[in-house]
Amino acid sequence: MLLFLEQLLNGVQLSVTLLLMASGLTLVFGIMNLLNLAHGSLFMVGAYVAAWTTGVSGSWLLGLVAGAAAAFVTGIVIELVVMRRLYARDHLDQVLATFGLILFFNELVRLLWGIRPMRLDVPEALGGFVEIVPGAPYPLYRLAVIAAGAAVMLALAWLVQGTRVGMRIRAGSVDREMIGALGVDIGRLYTLVFALGALLAGLAGVLAGPFLAIQSGMGEPILILAFVVVVIGGIGSLKGAVAGSLLVGITDTLGRVYLPKITDAGPALSSMLIFLVMAVVLAVFPTGLYGRKS
Amino acid sequence: MPPLLRDALPFLVLAVAPVVATLAGADWLVPVFTRMVVFALAAMALDFILGVGGMVSLGHAAFFAVGGYVVGIGSQHVAESTPTPFGLPGWDDLLISLPLAFTVGVLIALPFGWVSLRTRGAYFIMITLALAQMVYYGLVGLTSYGGDDGISMWWGRNTVAGAALPNRLALHFLCLGLLVAAFVVLKRLCAAPFGRVLDGARQNEARMRALGYRPLPYQIGAFALSGGIVAVAGALMANVDEFVSPGMGHWTISGELLVIVILGGIGSLSGAVWGAVVLLGLEEGLKEITEHWPILLGPLLVVIVLFARGGLTGLLDRLGSRRTQGGDDAGGA
Numbered sequence: 369m370l371l372f373l374e375q376l377l378n379g380v381q382l383s384v385t386l387l388l389m390a391s392g393l394t395l396v397f398g399i400m401n402l403l404n405l406a407h408g409s410l411f412m413v414g415a416y417v418a419a420w421t422t423g424v425s426g427s428w429l430l431g432l433v434a435g436a437a438a439a440f441v442t443g444i445v446i447e448l449v450v451m452r453r454l455y456a457r458d459h460l461d462q463v464l465a466t467f468g469l470i471l472f473f474n475e476l477v478r479l480l481w482g483i484r485p486m487r488l489d490v491p492e493a494l495g496g497f498v499e500i501v502p503g504a505p506y507p508l509y510r511l512a513v514i515a516a517g518a519a520v521m522l523a524l525a526w527l528v529q530g531t532r533v534g535m536r537i538r539a540g541s542v543d544r545e546m547i548g549a550l551g552v553d554i555g556r557l558y559t560l561v562f563a564l565g566a567l568l569a570g571l572a573g574v575l576a577g578p579f580l581a582i583q584s585g586m587g588e589p590i591l592i593l594a595f596v597v598v599v600i601g602g603i604g605s606l607k608g609a610v611a612g613s614l615l616v617g618i619t620d621t622l623g624r625v626y627l628p629k630i631t632d633a634g635p636a637l638s639s640m641l642i643f644l645v646m647a648v649v650l651a652v653f654p655t656g657l658y659g660r661k662s
Numbered sequence: 663m664p665p666l667l668r669d670a671l672p673f674l675v676l677a678v679a680p681v682v683a684t685l686a687g688a689d690w691l692v693p694v695f696t697r698m699v700v701f702a703l704a705a706m707a708l709d710f711i712l713g714v715g716g717m718v719s720l721g722h723a724a725f726f727a728v729g730g731y732v733v734g735i736g737s738q739h740v741a742e743s744t745p746t747p748f749g750l751p752g753w754d755d756l757l758i759s760l761p762l763a764f765t766v767g768v769l770i771a772l773p774f775g776w777v778s779l780r781t782r783g784a785y786f787i788m789i790t791l792a793l794a795q796m797v798y799y800g801l802v803g804l805t806s807y808g809g810d811d812g813i814s815m816w817w818g819r820n821t822v823a824g825a826a827l828p829n830r831l832a833l834h835f836l837c838l839g840l841l842v843a844a845f846v847v848l849k850r851l852c853a854a855p856f857g858r859v860l861d862g863a864r865q866n867e868a869r870m871r872a873l874g875y876r877p878l879p880y881q882i883g884a885f886a887l888s889g890g891i892v893a894v895a896g897a898l899m900a901n902v903d904e905f906v907s908p909g910m911g912h913w914t915i916s917g918e919l920l921v922i923v924i925l926g927g928i929g930s931l932s933g934a935v936w937g938a939v940v941l942l943g944l945e946e947g948l949k950e951i952t953e954h955w956p957i958l959l960g961p962l963l964v965v966i967v968l969f970a971r972g973g974l975t976g977l978l979d980r981l982g983s984r985r986t987q988g989g990d991d992a993g994g995a
Contacts, residue, residue, distance in 0.1 A: 403784050405917075453968055459784050460718050461967050464924055467917045468963030475957040592795050592913070595788040603784060636803020643796035647777045650789065654780045 370504045375625045376618065377500070381510045383617025384517030388572035389594035390601070390609040391524060392565025398541040398604025399561050402451060403459045405466040407569055407594070408587025409473035414439040414570030415577040415586065416477050419488040428491035432574050439570020440563055447562040452555070474584045483584070488577035513575045520571065521610070528606065537561060541604060593620075596642055600649050602659025611657055616642050663978045672935035673842060676702075680834050692830040693902055694946060699837040700899045702938035703844055705922040706931055707891035710848050712920075713929025714857055715884050716864030720787050720916045721774070721794030725889040727801055727911030728770055729763040729896025733820060734813035734906035736762070741817040756820045756836075756901070763897035764890040770797075771889025775882040794916055801908040812907025819901040837898050841935070844891055848931055860884055892919075921963060927973030936974045 389411060396402050418435030422428050446469060454462050490509040497505035528534040536557055539547045548554045573587070580586055597616050601608025623641040628634030649657065676699055683691040704726055711717040736759055739745065739752025746752055753759055778789045802810055819827065827833050851857045862870045863877035870877050900906045909915075918941070926937025944962075948955035970977070 397784065403787065450964055450968075457967075459787060460712075460920070460924065460928075463718070463720060463787060463917075464921060465964045465967040467921065468960040468967070470960070471956040471963070472960030475954050475960065479954050479957060588913070592791060596792050599785060599788050599792070633803070636800050639799030639803060640796045643792050646789070646792055650777060650780055650785075655785070 370501070371625070372622075373500065373504065374506060375621055377506060377510065377514070379618035379621035380614070381514050381517075381617075382621055383613045384514055385572050385576045385590065386594055386597050386617050387521060387609060387613040388517060388568045388575070389590060390597040390613055391521065391606055392568040393594055394598050394601070394604055394606065394609050395537070395561055396565045397598070399537060399544070400451075400455050400558055402455060403462045403466070404451070404565075405463060405591065406446065406469035406473065407565070408591030409470055410439045410443060410566045410569035410587070411573040411576075411590055412473065412477060412582075412584075412587035413442050414573030415488065415580070415582045416481060416486065416573075417570075418574040418577055419486040419582050420481065422488060423486075428489075431488070432571075435574040435577075436567055436570045439573065440567040442570075443563040443566020444559060447559050451562060452558065455558070470588070478584045485581040485583040488574070488582060490578045509578065516575060520568070524568070525606070533560070593642070596646050598656075600646055600656055602653075602656030604660070605656070605658040608656055608658030615645065619645055663981050665979075668975060668978045669845075669930075669932040672702075672932060672939050673838070673845075675939060676838055676841075676935070677835075680831060684831055689830060692834055694942070696830070696834045696837055696902050697899075698938045698942045699834065699841050700895050700902060701919070701922060701942060702935040703837070703841045703898070704892045704895035705919045705926070705934035705938055706841070706844060706848065707888040707895070708919050709923045709926075709928065709931055709934045710851075710891075711881075711884050711888045712923055713931075714852055714864065715860040715881055717779075717881065717885060718787050718920075719778075719790040719885075719888075720913070720920065721778075721790030721792075722888070722892050722919050723911045723913060723915035724774070724794035724797035725767045725771060725892035726896035726899070726915060726919075727797065727906075727908065729767055729893030729898075730900040730906035730910045731801065731804075731807070731813075731896075732763040732766055732893070733759045733897045733900035734815060735807055737815055737817065737820060738807065738813050741815075754817075754820050755824065756822050756897075759820055759897055760894055763893040767893025767896075768886045768890035770893075771886040772882065774889070775885030779878060779881055779885070791913060791916070794911060794913060798908055798911040798913070801911055808907070810908065812905065812909070815900070815904040815906075819904050833901060837902075840894065840898070845931060845935075852931070856880060856883075925966060925973055927975030927977075930973075930975040933973055933975040940974065 389407065393404065393407050396404055396407075414435040416435075417438035418431040421434040422431030425431070450465060450469065454465055490507075494509040494512050496508045498508050498511065500506045528537055536547060536552050540552075540554070540557055540561075544554060572590075576590070593616060597609060597612035599612075600615060601610070601612030620638075620642050623638040627638040627641070631637065653659070676695055680692045680695040683689060683695070704722065708719060708722050711719060735746070736753035740754040744752070753762065774790070774793050778786055778793065781789060807813055819833070821827070822836070827836070852861070859870065859875050859877065859880045862873075862875070863881060867877055896910060899910065922937035922941050923934055924937070925941055926933030926935065945955065945959065948958050952958070972979075
């Protein structure tokens with residue numbers, strides 16, 4: 369029972385990372401109709417810059433800010449240089465161009481920081497354990513990640529639902545030509561949305577950094593999981609991203625713990641579990657749980 | 663350039679270049695060209711569903727890897743004289759492993775196609791990607807076949823009807839023969855009613871239905887055929903490298919196949935051969951310049967996508983369009 373509770377929390381913590389990734393992907397897709405494979409690269413940039421900054425300065429907080437800022441700036445640059453030329457193209461062209469960007473970024477970090485994986489330690493202040501129930505110590509940092517992720521998502525929900533910018537974003541996802549005609553500068557709105565998604569991805573990279581080996585190509589496994597989340601939840605829907613990330617994060621974590629105890633084929637089966645879940649969801653809801661019916 | 667020459671030229675290059683290399687005493691170059699042939703075969707199968715059927719699959723590496731493992735698993739059991747899981751003896755002859763790879767590829771592609779074709783557009787891309795990841799992790803989990811490390815076929819490649827292939831050149835021309843055969847079959851299929859229905863469904867599914875066709879069985883059939891051919895390419899790749907690993911199913915291979923199709927020009931089939939020759943040639947060339955070659959290839963791909971629409975065959979058609987009005991109908995996805 370204690371193991372179950374602990375793993376459930378681990379699952380929620382993975383969900384938070386996925387949600388930060390998936391919300392950016394789904395916003396960018398919903399509003400600009402852009403399929404961005406390079407979203408994982410922004411995750412990687414966040415983690416690398418945070419690890420490097422923390423290593424040089426000794427301050428974890430500075431690393432967090434630097435990592436998120438680096439992803440934000442990288443997002444703005446690739447939006448201005450590459451992405452805005454792709455909005456009018458079909459998904460195939462977008463897949464290819466962003467595939468090229470992945471090759472570039474994966475090699476760039478190798479060039480800058482070498483091929484040896486970097487580490488980002490848990491910040492000292494959050495290094496301890498708390499007893500969630502008596503006799504069950506749980507790492508404080510993981511709880512802090514869950515809390516931070518929830519706070520960021522609430523802030524995002526407020527931004528999208530409660531502000532003028534958010535109103536424009538929502539309007540843009542319904543009919544971008546119309547809001548252009550109403551005098552909204554679409555170009556700036558798109559840059560903003562893309563950079564926002566990049567910021568969230570960078571943040572996810574920093575927060576998940578202590579659990580991962582920070583190395584070239586680290587963004588792609590998480591990107592593919594985030595795709596599964598977006599597809600399950602329904603492309604363009606933030607509500608769907610929340611539901612999808614909880615489903616994927618918890619299923620994946622619990623599957624990895626409990627399936628190997630049931631069957632010998634457990635390790636392979638548990639890696640495949642979420643893709644089976646996705647196939648089942650799509651067989652029933654072809655546009656995802658909260659997707660628009662076509 | 664006239665269409666016939668445009669189609670035949672890359673095949674000629676792949677037939678002549680390894681012979682020249684061997685005569686010049688550089689027979690270590692032959693596998694480089696064989697790789698081009700194998701990737702051209704896989705990319706051509708992808709082009710069939712992408713260019714004609716409008717299905718953008720980012721998961722074809724799964725079939726490639728499965729084909730490779732059909733060869734690897736069969737020959738491991740022969741080398742170790744152990745029976746395969748169902749009590750059958752192992753196999754290490756291409757006359758068995760190639761048809762078997764095709765069959766397994768088709769059998770896996772059928773359910774994958776069925777699930778993926780519940781959706782369209784971006785969903786389709788992401789689902790094929792996710793299903794391929796599932797296969798990838800499944801292969802990593804095959805601990806009795808090397809797990810992460812795969813199978814190193816130190817016992818050598820498959821025989822052909824019991825006889826060992828004499829040299830690399832023989833394997834190369836075997837692969838090239840299969841590539842030509844695939845080209846002829848797929849080209850015929852494009853012109854047959856099967857291909858016309860696929861093409862029609864890509865352009866306008868609602869109208870095809872109004873004409874009384876159900877596109878879905880055609881699309882699933884094409885997807886399965888494509889998966890089978892890619893598995894054959896994977897089986898050949900295993901024989902070229904004498905090595906299989908889950909890496910064959912890595913999603914970057916799916917991406918590379920898409921790049922080859924786009925680079926060559928969508929929907930022309932021979933474009934896949936052009937694309938494979940140019941992309942793999944480019945990779946080899948860039949490797950000579952710097953070990954960090956992806957940092958050059960990445961931006962190059964972006965530039966190609968942004969500025970060279972229609973790919974190489976499109977470019978070649980435009981060169982020849984002064985005489986022949988209009989080129990092939992190479993549509994987008």
